[in-house]
Amino acid sequence: MTSFNTDIQFLKGVGEKRAEILKSKGIDTVGALLRFYPRDYIDYSKTTPISECPFDQNVCIRARIVTDISEERKRPGMVLYRFTADDGQSLMEVVLFNQKFLASRLHRGSEYLFYGKLGGSFIMRSMSSPEITETGYNGIHPIYRASGSLTSKMIERLIRNALDSELPPDPIPESVRESNGLCDLRFATQNIHFPRSEESLERAKKRLVFEELFILQTGLLMLKSGRRAQSGAIIKRDCSEEFGNMLSFSLTGAQCRVIGECVKDMMSGRLMNRLIQGDVGSGKTAVAAALCYVTVKNGFQAAFMAPTEILAEQHFNTLCSMLGRSGINVSLLTGSLTKKQKNEIKAQATAGNTDIIVGTHALLTDDVAFDRLGLVVTDEQHRFGVAQRARLAGKGNNPHTLVMSATPIPRTLALIIYGDLDISIIDEYPKGRRNIETYVVNSSYHTRIYNYIKKFIAAGRQAYIVCPLVEENEELNMKSAADYYEELSAGVFKGYSLGLLHGKMPAKQKEAVMREFKDGKIDLLISTTVIEVGVDVPNAALMVIENAERFGLSQLHQLRGRVGRGEYQSCCILVSDYKSERLEVIRKNNDGFKIADEDLKLRGPGDFLGSRQHGLPDLKIADIYADSQVLRTAGIAAETLLNEDPSLSLPENSALKSSIDALYSKMIQN
Ligand code: ADP
Numbered sequence: 241m242t243s244f245n246t247d248i249q250f251l252k253g254v255g256e257k258r259a260e261i262l263k264s265k266g267i268d269t270v271g272a273l274l275r276f277y278p279r280d281y282i283d284y285s286k287t288t289p290i291s292e293c294p295f296d297q298n299v300c301i302r303a304r305i306v307t308d309i310s311e312e313r314k315r316p317g318m319v320l321y322r323f324t325a326d327d328g329q330s331l332m333e334v335v336l337f338n339q340k341f342l343a344s345r346l347h348r349g350s351e352y353l354f355y356g357k358l359g360g361s362f363i364m365r366s367m368s369s370p371e372i373t374e375t376g377y378n379g380i381h382p383i384y385r386a387s388g389s390l391t392s393k394m395i396e397r398l399i400r401n402a403l404d405s406e407l408p409p410d411p412i413p414e415s416v417r418e419s420n421g422l423c424d425l426r427f428a429t430q431n432i433h434f435p436r437s438e439e440s441l442e443r444a445k446k447r448l449v450f451e452e453l454f455i456l457q458t459g460l461l462m463l464k465s466g467r468r469a470q471s472g473a474i475i476k477r478d479c480s481e482e483f484g485n486m487l488s489f490s491l492t493g494a495q496c497r498v499i500g501e502c503v504k505d506m507m508s509g510r511l512m513n514r515l516i517q518g519d520v521g522s523g524k525t526a527v528a529a530a531l532c533y534v535t536v537k538n539g540f541q542a543a544f545m546a547p548t549e550i551l552a553e554q555h556f557n558t559l560c561s562m563l564g565r566s567g568i569n570v571s572l573l574t575g576s577l578t579k580k581q582k583n584e585i586k587a588q589a590t591a592g593n594t595d596i597i598v599g600t601h602a603l604l605t606d607d608v609a610f611d612r613l614g615l616v617v618t619d620e621q622h623r624f625g626v627a628q629r630a631r632l633a634g635k636g637n638n639p640h641t642l643v644m645s646a647t648p649i650p651r652t653l654a655l656i657i658y659g660d661l662d663i664s665i666i667d668e669y670p671k672g673r674r675n676i677e678t679y680v681v682n683s684s685y686h687t688r689i690y691n692y693i694k695k696f697i698a699a700g701r702q703a704y705i706v707c708p709l710v711e712e713n714e715e716l717n718m719k720s721a722a723d724y725y726e727e728l729s730a731g732v733f734k735g736y737s738l739g740l741l742h743g744k745m746p747a748k749q750k751e752a753v754m755r756e757f758k759d760g761k762i763d764l765l766i767s768t769t770v771i772e773v774g775v776d777v778p779n780a781a782l783m784v785i786e787n788a789e790r791f792g793l794s795q796l797h798q799l800r801g802r803v804g805r806g807e808y809q810s811c812c813i814l815v816s817d818y819k820s821e822r823l824e825v826i827r828k829n830n831d832g833f834k835i836a837d838e839d840l841k842l843r844g845p846g847d848f849l850g851s852r853q854h855g856l857p858d859l860k861i862a863d864i865y866a867d868s869q870v871l872r873t874a875g876i877a878a879e880t881l882l883n884e885d886p887s888l889s890l891p892e893n894s895a896l897k898s899s900i901d902a903l904y905s906k907m908i909q910n
């Protein structure tokens with residue numbers, strides 16, 4: 241008998257060749273096949289009359305074939321089979337592509353079930369390549385994500401064979417199943433593929449979604465409590481008020497609250513692992529500076545990391561100007577220094593003469609040995625996942641960790657991406673920050689837009705134009721930064737100082753362009769989304785975003801946050817020839833959290849954060865947005881269980897423990 245761990249090749253019906261195809265889809269064991277869930281189901285007991293079918297949605301129609309099946313050879317390798325079917329009230333045409341075997345088994349005069357999308361015209365509805373089944377079929381049937389020679393029907397057959405296998409012990413402990421009304425693994429596996437009824441399918445789904453989110457969250461909580469148990473530098477004196485008094489502005493209520501939350505962590509004797517979420521412009525840097533101040537005044541050193549050199553330099557300048565009068569010693573370590581300069585700075589850090597070192601993430605990999613490192617601040621780290629953080633945490637001594645993210649992530653998602661961190665939110669903007677006027681226009685407005693840009697430049701301001709592409713040939717009809725730059729420099733903006741910035745440029749060159757823009761030497765910067773992250777050019781007051789429909793909502797919001805950072809009334813123009821609700825969301829809202837929520841709803845978590853950038857494991861069945869209720873109950877269940885058995889050492893929890901280990905070792909490998 242096969243078991244969950246049996247190599248897929250040895251499952252009945254597979255063999256060497258199919259095994260290869262299955263393995264290329266990540267299905268390498270019988271267990272993985274059983275976890276290959278249907279993408280949809282056909283309910284053959286629910287049929288719809290042809291005349292009442294909605295357009296372009298999957299429907300099931302019961303109809304009789306009323307014509308012969310014609311065969312048309314379109315070109316070599318392409319044969320169409322065509323016939324008409326009648327459901328007693330209306331007719332529809334059915335077309336099959338190259339499905340000789342299927343066509344040969346259909347008979348004029350017999351009745352079948354047709355599952356697929358109905359299209360065609362009002363006069364003649366049609367279905368192409370539907371699933372066709374004998375009417376004797378009943379109940380709910382799975383549809384699998386087919387690909388190439390691997391059809392849904394074949395996967396179905398293999399799964400039927402696999403269902404005889406021995407299942408592993410249930411990863412959800414019985415007590416948890418009981419208190420949450422969940423079915424067991426056997427029932428769930430059977431019914432997610434071949435549901436006995438709609439209720440059984442719901443029960444199976446509920447359990448599997450719960451399982452996925454439960455394993456994930458239990459693992460995150462263990463990671464979190466493991467870190468909490470570690471001790472960190474003890475801060476004895478809360479001197480954050482002194483810091484506030486040195487500033488030229490007064491901190492917002494939210495900034496003060498978040499500083500307080502962090503200081504409390506750092507005074508507790510345990511290690512701080514905290515995320516600060518705050519929209520662009522909410523003033524995260526000042527919060528980080530306050531904590532660096534407190535750390536240093538208590539006799540420790542701090543490290544401040546940014547994703548790019550330019551941001552590191554910006555933070556360095558901010559820290560110097562905020563802390564300059566306090567006698568605190570800040571230094572900047574970047575890749576552009578000579579080896580000798582670097583060594584000198586490192587030596588100072590090791591000797592304990594430097595209080596704060598600012599640098600890029602390379603600070604972590606660089607062999608900087610601190611004398612008494614108390615705090616590490618990481619800016620804009622939303623591209624780091626749980627796994628990376630786990631890896632970083634393993635490095636050297638145990639400083640407090642503060643992560644700052646400008647991507648407002650909806651709470652549900654934050655629970656998973658940052659589930660190993662405590663979260664503080666800055667939900668207030670500094671006073672006097674003006675709203676950025678936002679407009680949505682189509683491309684017929686270009687002349688007016690160019691004039692508007694010139695007006696801004698004439699007033700001494702700078703502007704951005706953001707394009708979705710680097711080079712033209714990638715896709716048609718879309719503005720590319722490089723070509724647009726050429727076009728504008730030689731045309732409308734001849735005589736102006738233009739700059740070009742995109743991700744394919746070498747890092748050094750990018751930094752150089754950004755610096756020129758910062759120094760006011762460039763009036764108009766044509767760019768791709770590389771400017772998205774954190775750069776502060778207060779004099780830039782206008783942003784034009786071309787092909788705005790191509791960007792995610794959160795991304796548009798981030799981009800827009802590059803303007804409105806100074807004292808000038810700022811403006812953002814979204815150019816798009818498509819009417820869309822989405823752009824209206826941006827136009828009407830300035831609240832990043834609200835926008836993020838809409839975005840997540842529209843696109844799902846994968847797209848929301850950009851592919852593979854989020855460090856989230858691939859969820860097979862759970863949908864963080866749709867299943868947010870289950871996410872919560874599974875989180876509570878995880879917490880309850882860990883209260884009783886923090887290290888999952890009881891025998892009834894050992895299956896859960898191994899599932900968590902397997903999941904996290906896979907995530908860390910990725
Ligand atoms: P972000 O959260 O996007 O990183 P920054 O820390 O760069 O935001 O702050 C944006 C701007 O707001 C900076 O110029 C900063 O000096 C200013 N700022 C921060 N806090 C305050 C405040 N409480 N009052 C007025 N200006 C502030």
Ligand code: MG
Nearest residue numbers: 524525646774
């Ligand atoms: Mg910032």
